[in-house]
Amino acid sequence: MMQRFEATRALTRALDNANARARAAFDAIPLIRWILPLALGVVGALSPQWFDTRPTYALMVLITYLLLRTSTNVFGLAVLAAMLVYLPMEMDRFERGILFDIALYTMLGIGLNIVVGYAGLLDLGYVAFFASGAYIFALVVAPEAGGGWDIGASFWLMIPAAMALAAALGVALGLPVLRLRGDYLAIVTLGFGEIIRLMLNNRDDITNGPRGVYLIPKAHFFDKELTGPYELYFLVLAGVFIAAFAAERIRDSRVGRAWEAIREDEDAASAMGVNTTFYKLLAFAIGAAIGGGGGVIYAAKQTAIFPRDFDLDVSINVLALVIIGGMGNVRGVVLGAMLLIGLPEVLRDFSIEFAFIDLANIGADYRLVIFGAALVAIMVLRPEGLLPSRRRAAEFEQAEMLESELAT
Amino acid sequence: MPPLLSVRNVTRRFEGLTALNDVSMEVEPRTIAGVIGPNGAGKTTLFNVLTGFYRPTSGEVWFEGRRIDRLPLHGIAAAGISRTFQNIRLFANMTAIENVLVGQHIHLKTNFATAIVRPPSVTREERSAVKTAVELLRFAGLTRRENELARNLAYGEQRRLEIARALAVRPRLLLLDEPTAGMNPGEAAGMIKLIRALRDDMLMTIVLIEHSMRVVMGVCERITVLDHGEKISEGRPEEVQQDRRVIEAYLGTGQIITDGRA
Numbered sequence: 104m105m106q107r108f109e110a111t112r113a114l115t116r117a118l119d120n121a122n123a124r125a126r127a128a129f130d131a132i133p134l135i136r137w138i139l140p141l142a143l144g145v146v147g148a149l150s151p152q153w154f155d156t157r158p159t160y161a162l163m164v165l166i167t168y169l170l171l172r173t174s175t176n177v178f179g180l181a182v183l184a185a186m187l188v189y190l191p192m193e194m195d196r197f198e199r200g201i202l203f204d205i206a207l208y209t210m211l212g213i214g215l216n217i218v219v220g221y222a223g224l225l226d227l228g229y230v231a232f233f234a235s236g237a238y239i240f241a242l243v244v245a246p247e248a249g250g251g252w253d254i255g256a257s258f259w260l261m262i263p264a265a266m267a268l269a270a271a272l273g274v275a276l277g278l279p280v281l282r283l284r285g286d287y288l289a290i291v292t293l294g295f296g297e298i299i300r301l302m303l304n305n306r307d308d309i310t311n312g313p314r315g316v317y318l319i320p321k322a323h324f325f326d327k328e329l330t331g332p333y334e335l336y337f338l339v340l341a342g343v344f345i346a347a348f349a350a351e352r353i354r355d356s357r358v359g360r361a362w363e364a365i366r367e368d369e370d371a372a373s374a375m376g377v378n379t380t381f382y383k384l385l386a387f388a389i390g391a392a393i394g395g396g397g398g399v400i401y402a403a404k405q406t407a408i409f410p411r412d413f414d415l416d417v418s419i420n421v422l423a424l425v426i427i428g429g430m431g432n433v434r435g436v437v438l439g440a441m442l443l444i445g446l447p448e449v450l451r452d453f454s455i456e457f458a459f460i461d462l463a464n465i466g467a468d469y470r471l472v473i474f475g476a477a478l479v480a481i482m483v484l485r486p487e488g489l490l491p492s493r494r495r496a497a498e499f500e501q502a503e504m505l506e507s508e509l510a511t
Numbered sequence: 512m513p514p515l516l517s518v519r520n521v522t523r524r525f526e527g528l529t530a531l532n533d534v535s536m537e538v539e540p541r542t543i544a545g546v547i548g549p550n551g552a553g554k555t556t557l558f559n560v561l562t563g564f565y566r567p568t569s570g571e572v573w574f575e576g577r578r579i580d581r582l583p584l585h586g587i588a589a590a591g592i593s594r595t596f597q598n599i600r601l602f603a604n605m606t607a608i609e610n611v612l613v614g615q616h617i618h619l620k621t622n623f624a625t626a627i628v629r630p631p632s633v634t635r636e637e638r639s640a641v642k643t644a645v646e647l648l649r650f651a652g653l654t655r656r657e658n659e660l661a662r663n664l665a666y667g668e669q670r671r672l673e674i675a676r677a678l679a680v681r682p683r684l685l686l687l688d689e690p691t692a693g694m695n696p697g698e699a700a701g702m703i704k705l706i707r708a709l710r711d712d713m714l715m716t717i718v719l720i721e722h723s724m725r726v727v728m729g730v731c732e733r734i735t736v737l738d739h740g741e742k743i744s745e746g747r748p749e750e751v752q753q754d755r756r757v758i759e760a761y762l763g764t765g766q767i768i769t770d771g772r773a
């Protein structure tokens with residue numbers, strides 16, 4: 104008994120050491136961080152089919168990574184924007200679909216990051232808000248569901264309306280779970296997500312049950328019909344930028360500091376006059392609103408939604424991409440979504456054909472194994488995520504400046 | 512002058528254990544009051560009752576003519592009381608200046624909407640908040656440590672940062688739970704200087720809990736002695752020092768009360 108325990112401990116220690124060494128090596132050669140994406144980019148550039156899914160994807164990851172790593176100035180943002188607009192023009196329908204998913208999950212990640220990364224509330228039921236946004240929209244506009252309001256004007260009104268309702272749902276979830284911390288909160292929110300899905304499934308009188316809501320009318324942008332993933336990709340891209348902008352600004356404000364204080368020490372935060380109840384509910388509400396907005400766009404793109412679109416996987420994926428990318432940081436979320444949502448798709452046509460080695464189907468057959476291994480590797484090398492949040496540069500500079508002012 | 516703080520017959524029980532038993536005390540404005548007593552006497556429990564962490568089982572707490580023992584936890588700061596903790600409770604992964612900025616929370620107005628839009632008023636508010644924070648850190652002797660993470664500060668610096676953070680609330684009553692605990696004599700002397708400056712320069716009213724007799728006798732104008740949850744003595748330092756009950760209470764603990772070294 105004791106011996107086994109010892110053996111386990113020794114193993115753990117050995118693993119810890121190996122882990123520490125690997126990380127030290129990783130950090131000691133800063134170029135690794137550049138060589139890796141650069142290599143990917145070169146492979147992409149030399150590829151005969153330039154706009155093949157895989158090289159394009161590699162290129163995108165590379166450019167995004169480099170832009171996000173270095174501080175974002177106007178130039179960086181312009182390059183990023185140009186890339187995000189240009190690349191999908193060259194893509195086929197399937198690739199555009201992936202791009203849409205990446206952007207959508209980025210938006211969801213930004214929302215969940217407010218709850219988990221900023222306020223420190225572990226929420227495993229985030230899909231509930233995504234689902235409610237989608238269903239609120241679908242039920243109101245789909246004629247089959249007895250809604251069938253005129254979509255022409257209502258789509259743009261439905262987005263804020265669905266966001267507001269999702270936010271209300273966020274508060275409704277928040278109220279009973281406010282006193283729970285850590286694991287307990289995770290379990291209850293997980294249950295909440297499942298309850299919403301089961302309700303969508305079982306209340307056929309309202310939701311049409313497992314048959315789903317279909318024939319959701321197309322949205323219009325002025326006279327243009329927003330038909331497929333391509334047009335809606337730009338919509339969700341706008342959503343990502345707005346959400347990212349809002350999230351970063353809130354984080355760098357009194358509100359963001361209050362969240363961080365709650366995450367660090369809830370009682371001490373209260374003693375400083377922070378109304379912890381209010382700020383936790385606020386985090387739930389803002390996170391839920393962003394999720395709800397994503398849901399509307401999703402429903403508009405799918406034109407048919409089903410309860411099974413909103414199972415636990417969505418919550419887990421969004422949480423995983425937040426963690427992989429680097430908790431508490433919008434940039435990390437972008438990268439996390441690219442890897443977590445993009446990688447399994449592009450791995451489909453990954454193959455190794457070299458001399459007598461012929462593994463043409465390795466990607467198609469083993470993509471999830473490769474994907475899983477990649478995630479494990481990332482978490483071993485970078486437990487804090489790929490782009491963990493940086494200390495606040497603005498406050499830093501401001502303080503330095505004032506300090507020298509006072510000194511004179 | 513009416514008392515700033517008045518504790519009226521406060522009792523606090525924890526399942527069978529009476530941590531505070533019918534304790535009353537008053538604190539006059541602009542004084543430094545001390546609360547002393549052996550380990551487990553109920554000193555920290557008293558602070559927790561004053562700051563809303565515990566509700567009194569019976570009795571009342573009044574501050575500036577207002578009953579405060581039913582206020583929500585976050586309402587205490589708004590009422591004008593702030594505190595430090597015996598086992599330092601800083602926001603460890605935030606910088607020194609961010610800790611102090613959180614302390615200013617109730618005096619700032621930015622909400623999530625104005626944070627997003629960021630009109631000039633928000634920029635101005637933030638700028639002046641940072642300025643105040645830098646000044647407070649200076650006052651607490653933490654010049655040039657603004658951007659250090661709280662957990663990377665030396666122990667004595669952390670205690671000072673807790674005080675700077677508490678001051679940011681702009682309290683009219685400051686509660687310090689063992690501010691010199693764990694400090695070497697040099698650090699402790701600096702802390703005593705800081706506490707005196709708080710009263711003399713910032714016109715603060717202070718209640719402090721101390722184990723170190725030298726600190727208590729040196730800075731406090733009035734002292735309340737607790738033992739097993741009861742108030743056993745009260746008065747000026749010289750009076751308390753002579754009190755037979757106090758000497759008895761401390762005898763059992765091996766602490767020597769008169770030689771100036773705890």
Ligand SMILES: Nc1ncnc2c1ncn2[C@@H]1O[C@H](COP(=O)(O)OP(=O)(O)OP(=O)(O)O)[C@@H](O)[C@H]1O
Nearest residue numbers: 525528530548549550551552553554555556557597
């Ligand atoms: N939340 C609680 N639940 C149960 N018992 C408690 C609680 N808080 C304090 N006590 C008990 O109340 C008594 C007084 O504790 P308190 O912390 O107030 O003592 P103290 O005078 O601050 O001691 P020290 O000098 O060691 O800090 C102790 O016996 C303690 O165990």
Ligand SMILES: [Mg+2]
Nearest residue numbers: 554555556597
């Ligand atoms: Mg104590």
